[in-house]
Amino acid sequence: MAGSYWDKFMHQRLSRRRALQGATAMSAAAGAIWLVGCGGDDDNGGNGTPGAGETPQGTQEAGSPVRGGTYRVGSTADFDTFDPYIGIAASVGYFPRLYNVLVNFSAQNTDFRFDDLSTGFEQPDDTTYVFTIRQGVKVGPNPLGIPERDLTAEDVQIAYERIRTLPQSNAYAFIGQWMAENTANPDGTYTFKTPRPYFFWRNRIGSPINTIVPREALEDAVIGRLRGEAAGAGPYLLESYAEGEGAVLVPNPNYYRTDERTGEKLPYLGRFEVKIITERATIRTAFQSDQLDSYGAENVDEVNQLSQGKNYAVVKEPSNTFIAFTMNPTREPWQDDRIRKAALYAINRQEYIDRIYSGEAQANGLVHWSMGDAALSPDELEELQPHDPAQSRQLIQAATGQDTIRIKVMYPAESAIEQHNQVLPIWREQMKAAGFELDEDPQPFPTWLDNYTKLEYDSSLALNQVYEYPEFNMDFQHSEGPARNNIYSTGVGRLYPEIDAEIDRVKSITDAEEFYAAIKDLQRLIYEKGPTFIPFVTWNQFTLYHPRVKNIPTGLGASGLYVNDWWVDPNA
Amino acid sequence: MQTFIIRRLLIGVVILFILSVTVFFLLRVVPGDPAIRRCGLGCTEEQLAAIREELGLNKSYAAQYWDWMSGVLTGDLGQANFTGRPVSESIQQRLPVTLELMLLAMIFTILIGIPFGVISAVFRNTPADYLVRVVAVFGLAVPVFWVATLVLIIPLEVWGYAPPLGVKISPIEDPWGNFKQMAPAAAVLAIASAAGIMRLMRSSLLEVMRQDYMRTARAKGLKERSVILAHGLKNSLIPVITVLGLQISGLLGGAIIVEQIFNLPGLGDYTFRALFANEFEVVQTMTLYAGATVVIINLIVDVSYAWLDPRIRYS
Numbered sequence: 001m002a003g004s005y006w007d008k009f010m011h012q013r014l015s016r017r018r019a020l021q022g023a024t025a026m027s028a029a030a031g032a033i034w035l036v037g038c039g040g041d042d043d044n045g046g047n048g049t050p051g052a053g054e055t056p057q058g059t060q061e062a063g064s065p066v067r068g069g070t071y072r073v074g075s076t077a078d079f080d081t082f083d084p085y086i087g088i089a090a091s092v093g094y095f096p097r098l099y100n101v102l103v104n105f106s107a108q109n110t111d112f113r114f115d116d117l118s119t120g121f122e123q124p125d126d127t128t129y130v131f132t133i134r135q136g137v138k139v140g141p142n143p144l145g146i147p148e149r150d151l152t153a154e155d156v157q158i159a160y161e162r163i164r165t166l167p168q169s170n171a172y173a174f175i176g177q178w179m180a181e182n183t184a185n186p187d188g189t190y191t192f193k194t195p196r197p198y199f200f201w202r203n204r205i206g207s208p209i210n211t212i213v214p215r216e217a218l219e220d221a222v223i224g225r226l227r228g229e230a231a232g233a234g235p236y237l238l239e240s241y242a243e244g245e246g247a248v249l250v251p252n253p254n255y256y257r258t259d260e261r262t263g264e265k266l267p268y269l270g271r272f273e274v275k276i277i278t279e280r281a282t283i284r285t286a287f288q289s290d291q292l293d294s295y296g297a298e299n300v301d302e303v304n305q306l307s308q309g310k311n312y313a314v315v316k317e318p319s320n321t322f323i324a325f326t327m328n329p330t331r332e333p334w335q336d337d338r339i340r341k342a343a344l345y346a347i348n349r350q351e352y353i354d355r356i357y358s359g360e361a362q363a364n365g366l367v368h369w370s371m372g373d374a375a376l377s378p379d380e381l382e383e384l385q386p387h388d389p390a391q392s393r394q395l396i397q398a399a400t401g402q403d404t405i406r407i408k409v410m411y412p413a414e415s416a417i418e419q420h421n422q423v424l425p426i427w428r429e430q431m432k433a434a435g436f437e438l439d440e441d442p443q444p445f446p447t448w449l450d451n452y453t454k455l456e457y458d459s460s461l462a463l464n465q466v467y468e469y470p471e472f473n474m475d476f477q478h479s480e481g482p483a484r485n486n487i488y489s490t491g492v493g494r495l496y497p498e499i500d501a502e503i504d505r506v507k508s509i510t511d512a513e514e515f516y517a518a519i520k521d522l523q524r525l526i527y528e529k530g531p532t533f534i535p536f537v538t539w540n541q542f543t544l545y546h547p548r549v550k551n552i553p554t555g556l557g558a559s560g561l562y563v564n565d566w567w568v569d570p571n572a
Numbered sequence: 573m574q575t576f577i578i579r580r581l582l583i584g585v586v587i588l589f590i591l592s593v594t595v596f597f598l599l600r601v602v603p604g605d606p607a608i609r610r611c612g613l614g615c616t617e618e619q620l621a622a623i624r625e626e627l628g629l630n631k632s633y634a635a636q637y638w639d640w641m642s643g644v645l646t647g648d649l650g651q652a653n654f655t656g657r658p659v660s661e662s663i664q665q666r667l668p669v670t671l672e673l674m675l676l677a678m679i680f681t682i683l684i685g686i687p688f689g690v691i692s693a694v695f696r697n698t699p700a701d702y703l704v705r706v707v708a709v710f711g712l713a714v715p716v717f718w719v720a721t722l723v724l725i726i727p728l729e730v731w732g733y734a735p736p737l738g739v740k741i742s743p744i745e746d747p748w749g750n751f752k753q754m755a756p757a758a759a760v761l762a763i764a765s766a767a768g769i770m771r772l773m774r775s776s777l778l779e780v781m782r783q784d785y786m787r788t789a790r791a792k793g794l795k796e797r798s799v800i801l802a803h804g805l806k807n808s809l810i811p812v813i814t815v816l817g818l819q820i821s822g823l824l825g826g827a828i829i830v831e832q833i834f835n836l837p838g839l840g841d842y843t844f845r846a847l848f849a850n851e852f853e854v855v856q857t858m859t860l861y862a863g864a865t866v867v868i869i870n871l872i873v874d875v876s877y878a879w880l881d882p883r884i885r886y887s
Binding site for chain 2: 072074078080081088089166167168169172173176224227228242243244245246273275276277278279281282285286288289291444446447449450453483484485
């Protein structure tokens with residue numbers, strides 16, 4: 001499974017986005033699943049090993065659900081707390097299993113919407129959302145002494161109020177900036193109001209860090225126990241947790257949801273075991289020796305290797321992460337549009353796709369390709385960011401009078417993160433071919449991160465987080481950077497205030513169709529001026545499942561964590 | 573002897589103080605902000621400030637050191653920055669795993685190192701001797717992490733077998749399962765120490781076999797086996813036993829790698845993860861803990877050496 005800088009650096013500590021993706025990959029929420037009989041040419045029952053450049057195949061016929069199976073998954077990160085408002089690391093990926101959100105929208109599949117604690121919402125205006133709270137979302141049996149009662153609008157209101165008053169909470173940036181009103185109405189509905197229209201509200205309100213905990217769990221006498229225990233109305237209950245070893249989840253007997261196809265109660269699993277295994281080689285060993293039911297492969301080559309003679313189901317999904325090149329427009333020569341464009345045209349994304357990812361990746365524009373309707377088409381990207389080192393040299397010539405220019409670039413040295421050690425030499429060659437002479441400054445990762453955070457760099461290669469929706473992509477181009485607090489980057493908006501204004505305007509569009517059109521126009525505008533943050537490619541990640549795992553949800557990205565109509569058939 | 577012990581303990585306190593200051597200072601000058609690492613991308617200044625205050629990072633270094641040490645001296649080992657779990661609780665949970673691993677490793681070290689060291693000495697300059705010596709050098713030279721990885725991968729590829737990975741198996745509830753889980757890791761951990769004991773046993777026994785009383789024993793008509801085992805072995809074990817004690821420190825360090833690879837939730841694994849997560853409290857406390865262990869073990873070894881060999885006297 002690919003890991004971000006946060007992941008590899010901290011070893012056990014993941015950014016919430018990285019943990020989310022990890023839990024997604026390991027918890028049967030995925031992108032395209034390749035099935036024999038669904039367009040494949042394999043006629044040997046699905047056990048064929050793909051050749052070079054071929055898509056890995058697996059077989060997974062769903063059949064009738066089987067209740068009570070055990071699903072075993074490995075996690076490289078330990079759980080830190082089951083408090084969804086401050087938890088990071090592995091915990092984040094399991095909050096949707098234990099708790100509820102009002103509603104979740106998939107960033108990858110814009111047709112997917114999961115109404116959970118609410119049955120729906122009305123929007124009287126662009127900033128107001130009035131939720132109808134679902135009846136029967138009942139807290140499960142728990143060791144915290146919290147009554148098994150229905151969650152109400154008051155629970156939502158108290159949960160968000162806690163986030164608002166707790167600056168160290170993960171969702172503080174969202175709630176603090178974007179919650180203008182938080183009201184449990186007398187008629188049992190709940191109102192959330194934003195200070196101004198905000199499109200990404202739909203992506204953030206359903207995040208695992210905004211899940212709803214029964215209000216009793218947030219009382220002073222109880223809240224500390226969330227370090228190792230949990231109480232919620234989600235599909236599972238936390239049966240046990242041992243630090244450094246793992247957790248066991250069991251079905252919540254009070255869970256409200258039924259399978260739409262069969263009418264049967266969900267979830268089907270009888271036991272969900274999460275084993276903490278920090279070493280990748282060890283996780284792989286555990287999977288191959290049938291101690292785990294799924295494994296996130298490093299790349300397609302590993303998939304091919306492991307699949308030989310086996311009947312694993314292979315699920316492919318975009319990783320939603322990328323390596324990028326960041327330029328600081330407050331420093332020479334990056335203030336010059338021509339130099340930034342020269343750097344843009346120096347990048348041959350296909351070369352990374354071919355040499356590093358064996359074809360299992362796609363070129364990114366300013367919004368990565370997996371963001372569906374928000375991303376520009378490959379054809380248009382070819383026009384906006386062509387690989388043209390000759391043009392790069394011309395631009396450098398026009399800007400400096402010479403066809404080469406010396407630039408300073410820093411990067412984390414000796415990094416095995418996200419194939420960085422493979423990207424670097426290719427990128428170096430490409431930049432040199434385009435006329436850039438590099439003054440390289442390799443730094444230990446902590447040093448590099450410090451400098452990147454404090455904007456103490458001319459240019460830098462790579463910082464890859466998991467980007468679940470395109471907001472940060474745009475904010476990297478904003479003068480205040482992705483967090484709007486002048487850390488990590490200062491974007492081209494520093495040079496062109498109209499770009500800052502347009503970024504803010506696009507974010508305030510709440511109509512989806514209008515938004516997707518506008519974000520594409522915004523990208524075109526930024527290309528016209530010369531972006532300061534250039535994503536390279538986003539690769540596919542692969543998860544292998546033992547054939548006993550059935551009905552794996554597909555195409556939903558992280559939203560698949562909310563889907564629990566899959567099962568394990570021990571007889572398969 | 574009493575004076576000796578008191579002096580060593582006082583020196584130990586000084587050593588631990590220096591160790592605590594060193595590790596405390598090093599953790600704070602190494603680049604990296606735990607608050608940013610916890611907060612992630614999108615963090616506001618307000619969030620960072622709140623986290624720093626929560627973690628005590630907004631205080632002066634002296635205040636932070638005092639908070640930590642005063643807690644340690646009163647039995648409060650602090651808590652992990654990110655999980656909030658008391659360090660003492662984690663130690664209590666993980667110590668049995670590490671102790672069991674080290675105990676098993678010591679058993680393997682003794683069972684392998686001593687007999688083969690004897691064989692090598694008794695059959696000196698024969699193919700058996702050469703083989704043991706080559707194996708010993710190999711055992712000292714080969715990296716633990718490499719061997720550990722092979723021990724996992726080879727049985728998997730050949731037989732499809734791997735030891736239980738994941739949740740720790742209780743030795744009381746499932747002794748055989750526990751042995752299957754711990755034995756491979758302990759065997760890997762024992763390789764270097766067994767190799768060292770092999771070589772030391774050989775040289776020590778060879779030294780003893782050259783003594784006059786050994787010649788006397790043979791002259792009296794005793795069988796060679798009795799000469800070696802009854803007279804030679806006991807005396808040659810004195811330095812071996814003391815070195816075995818000192819090797820505990822090495823096993824403690826090696827356990828970090830082995831616990832990682834074999835996924836054993838022991839103290840080594842705990843410390844390793846904490847180091848990479850900038851868990852200051854945990855790393856500081858565990859370093860102090862390891863230092864205290866080494867100081868105490870060294871003292872015990874030195875005292876036992878005097879007890880084992882009556883010729884040794886400490887002033």
